[in-house]
Amino acid sequence: MKTQRAIRKFLFILNSLVAILLLFSYFLPFISPKTFPALAVLSLGVPILIILNIVFFIYWLLRRKKELCISLVTLILGFNYVTSLFLISGKSNIKENNLLVMSYNVKGFSNLGWKNKSSTSVKIFDFIKTEDPDVLAIQEYYINSGIDHGFPYQYIKTKEPKSKFGYAVFSKYEIVHSGSLDFEGSQNNTIFADLKIDSDTVRVYNVHLESLGVNPNKENFGQENSEKLYRRLKRTFSKQAQQTALFLTHKNAWKGKSIICGDLNNTAFSWVYNEISDGMKDAFLEAGRGFGKTYNYPYPLRIDFILTDESFVTDNYKTHRIQYSDHFPIMANLH
The missing domain is CATH 1.20.1270 (Substrate Binding Domain Of Dnak; Chain:A; Domain 2)
Structure with a gap:
């Protein structure tokens, strides 16, 4: 007893x-x-x-x-x-003439290193063609001239003029304006593209905040000890806060419709997410199901998001569990 x-x-x-x-x-x-x-x-x-x-x-x-x-x-x-972690039921009301949006961190087209980037990029774009999104936002994009991406319009921005590594927005709709926020002192960035959709101009942001820099396959995520890992995470989150402030200043100056796609490198329980999602709707919360994790690791991390303004309704949301990257692609069907 x-x-x-x-x-x-x-x-x-x-x-x-x-x-x-x-x-x-x-x-x-x-x-x-x-x-x-x-x-x-x-x-x-x-x-x-x-x-x-x-x-x-x-x-x-x-x-x-x-x-x-x-x-x-x-x-x-x-x-x-x-419910930001797990949803029991979702929506599956896929309708014609909806706007199908995909966001995907492709890790330079290879989760095994750079040596396989060519074959991985082919597999990824074959998958994308099968899913046939109208708008595609890619983080950690690597330019490969031999790949047919299948979209009539594109905006690609590399961090350095001679670099092939950067960010991309592909679209079936005409891109009438585009630009980059050019985060200072970071390999990460945010770009945007204004799409002409019927009588509307919709701004699509492709956001990638400061990376956590962790390796889930190594002890202490690749750091020598837990104390160094902790210090590095603190520095990362501080830089994310600075990047978030810059992004929100840019976003709030836009008065039209908007969609935010990307990898926030932070969860739905963070200050970063709370600030960026303010006044927006989370497509996963609107129509998702299950854990919705987007990072290819046993721990249920949802760090990739599709957020829409109030003018959009999400009819369907899906996380594709394909293992071509350390992230899973996410898709939302909007109207």
């Missing part, structure tokens, strides 16, 4: 700690990394905090113990927060 009471007490304390951390994380979207960069690191751990609270709730429920209230109340208080 003493052993059972000790185990129950230990689990109660552990459950309470996990619940408190999750409750605290509800405030993270409102705390800028420029103010407290260390807190931004916690946003990456939110998915596991949610899962652990669900596990604890089920554990106490099966044993009919009152401790189930700890995680239950915590999860209810953050219900909209929790």
